Amino acid sequence: MEKSEELQQFLEQEKQKAMISEMVGKLTNVCWDKCITGTPGSKFSSGETSCLTNCAQRYMDMSIIIMKRFQSMQ
Amino acid sequence: MDPFSSSSSSLSSGASGSSGPSAEAMMDQLKAQLAQAYAEEFLETVRSKCFEKCITKPGTSLSGSESSCISRCVERYIEATGIIGRALFSSPR
Numbered sequence: 001m002e003k004s005e006e007l008q009q010f011l012e013q014e015k016q017k018a019m020i021s022e023m024v025g026k027l028t029n030v031c032w033d034k035c036i037t038g039t040p041g042s043k044f045s046s047g048e049t050s051c052l053t054n055c056a057q058r059y060m061d062m063s064i065i066i067m068k069r070f071q072s073m074q
Numbered sequence: 075m076d077p078f079s080s081s082s083s084s085l086s087s088g089a090s091g092s093s094g095p096s097a098e099a100m101m102d103q104l105k106a107q108l109a110q111a112y113a114e115e116f117l118e119t120v121r122s123k124c125f126e127k128c129i130t131k132p133g134t135s136l137s138g139s140e141s142s143c144i145s146r147c148v149e150r151y152i153e154a155t156g157i158i159g160r161a162l163f164s165s166p167r
Contacts, residue, residue, distance in 0.1 A: 003097045010101050014108060020163075021112055028158045029119055032151065039127060039143055040150040052154055056161040
């Protein structure tokens with residue numbers, strides 16, 4: 001019983017990690033295409049860096065808006 | 075005892091036994107498999123992104139500039155992953 005609880009908690013943690021990793025992976029994929037338009041240099045320009053940051057944060061903002069929009073339709 | 079090489083047999087024998095499979099061994103195995111799955115997916119993404127960026131016109135062999143583009147691309151993609159992670163989870167919004 002105690003063991004299955006431990007396992008349950010472990011699975012929950014791994015599920016969380018998987019979701020985070022999927023989110024980061026997905027956003028990197030999308031924002032890379034949006035922000036890194038030239039051939040990759042030996043260093044990111046400050047413009048590229050802030051584009052990546054903004055891209056990720058705006059994607060989250062958008063997700064929230066879309067979620068709210070759908071919730072209000074129910 | 076090596077938890078990986080013995081895991082499949084210990085799982086099947088454990089299920090019929092009274093004690094059941096060791097939770098620890100199962101967790102370790104799952105962790106290792108997940109880590110491998112993450113790595114494979116990441117690698118596949120990097121391959122496709124860097125191919126797109128660096129091999130614009132495939133020639134008869136990989137040129138020096140293509141190779142250096144690839145190594146820069148891989149480094150930048152890893153860096154970009156860090157930037158995105160920080161943007162999502164450790165900056166005030």
